Amino acid sequence: MTVTATATTPPQTLYVYGIAPAGVRPPRTPGVGGAPVRLLTESGLSAAVSDAPERLRARRRDLTAHQAVLDELAAQGPVLPMRFAVVSPDPAGLREQLRADGRRLAAQLDTVRGCVEMNVKGTTVPGCFADLVRRDDKLLVLARRTRRRPDYEANVRLGEALARGVRREAQRAAQAVLARLTPLAVRVVQGPLDDERVLSASFLVRAPDEDRFRQAVADQARALGDRLALSLTGPLPCYSFVETRPVARAGR
Structure with a gap:
């Protein structure tokens, strides 16, 4: 609401x-x-x-x-x-x-x-196209074809393919982050995603584990920074892990 x-x-x-x-x-x-x-x-x-x-x-x-x-x-x-x-x-x-x-x-x-909420978001990182093309045979073929016959439609197709590739790489990195962070939390709640944001998750973390969680996020940011831009917010009140029904929003 x-x-x-x-x-x-x-x-x-x-x-x-x-x-x-x-x-x-x-x-x-x-x-x-x-x-x-x-x-x-x-x-x-x-x-x-x-x-x-x-x-x-x-x-x-x-x-x-x-x-x-x-x-x-x-x-x-x-x-x-x-x-x-x-x-x-x-x-x-x-x-x-x-x-x-x-x-x-x-x-x-x-x-x-004894817990706090830690929110982790990840967005795609534009660029690094040369490395992406080297790793993807289909992109490599498309890039070579576009260089041989450059025109507007070919450039659009290549640009769209590169954007899909960047998002795909970011999504894979996001799954790796989730796999690393989930064992450090009591619970995890997924948040909304969009064209740029490929990771949005709230973690219920025991207060004594907060520093270890922060370090794990920093390690993942360094390891995956060419594909995924990570941000960490917290500690927060545990908004994402409660269901409070006894009241209503103003204006309703």
């Missing part, structure tokens, strides 16, 4: 940051719109909430405040993070959802306990 640039919230609406085990301390960090953050506790779970501002906008200061609250919660233990602009219509409804989903949410908290 997408966040609207501006959304009006009715009175008594709660802005929800995340869910943690009961017993955590309320975050001291001001929340979205500068509102104080409090805990709503039910069935062994605590939802970090604040009064939702009348108009929710994806402004940098509010995005930063949202993240700061989650960081303070995560410093105390496991947390199921909500994405920006998730709200609950009223406290009673949120309590009811915590009761109804308590067992499932507690199980998810156990899953992410």
Whole structure:
């Protein structure tokens, strides 16, 4: 679900940051719109909430405040993070959802306990065509034919073939990266791909293994850098490894 640039919230609406085990301390960090953050506790779970501002906008200061609250919660233990602009219509409804989903949410908290999310993306690397042509007999034949009879259509065919070859090489490299990194993670969730991005994956990594994971990504970046440009983001709240249903997006 997408966040609207501006959304009006009715009175008594709660802005929800995340869910943690009961017993955590309320975050001291001001929340979205500068509102104080409090805990709503039910069935062994605590939802970090604040009064939702009348108009929710994806402004940098509010995005930063949202993240700061989650960081303070995560410093105390496991947390199921909500994405920006998730709200609950009223406290009673949120309590009811915590009761109804308590067992499932507690199980998810156990899953992410002591873990962080690390996101790895990989994109194709243009160039290195000479090496690619040398390794691919079909491309070599096409390149020689184009040199003998250069024209617009021949150049287009060669360019398209080279682009497919570059993507194919990048996809193979992406599979190698996944094979190397997957054993270092508790779980892996695949993300969306496009014409340039051939790898997008979130890894649930135990906090003590973070440095080893980072080193493995760096090693793969060096080994495969001529075919795949790797980027690493993290540690992040474990957004990709939780299913939080007790609230709704603003503007829906």
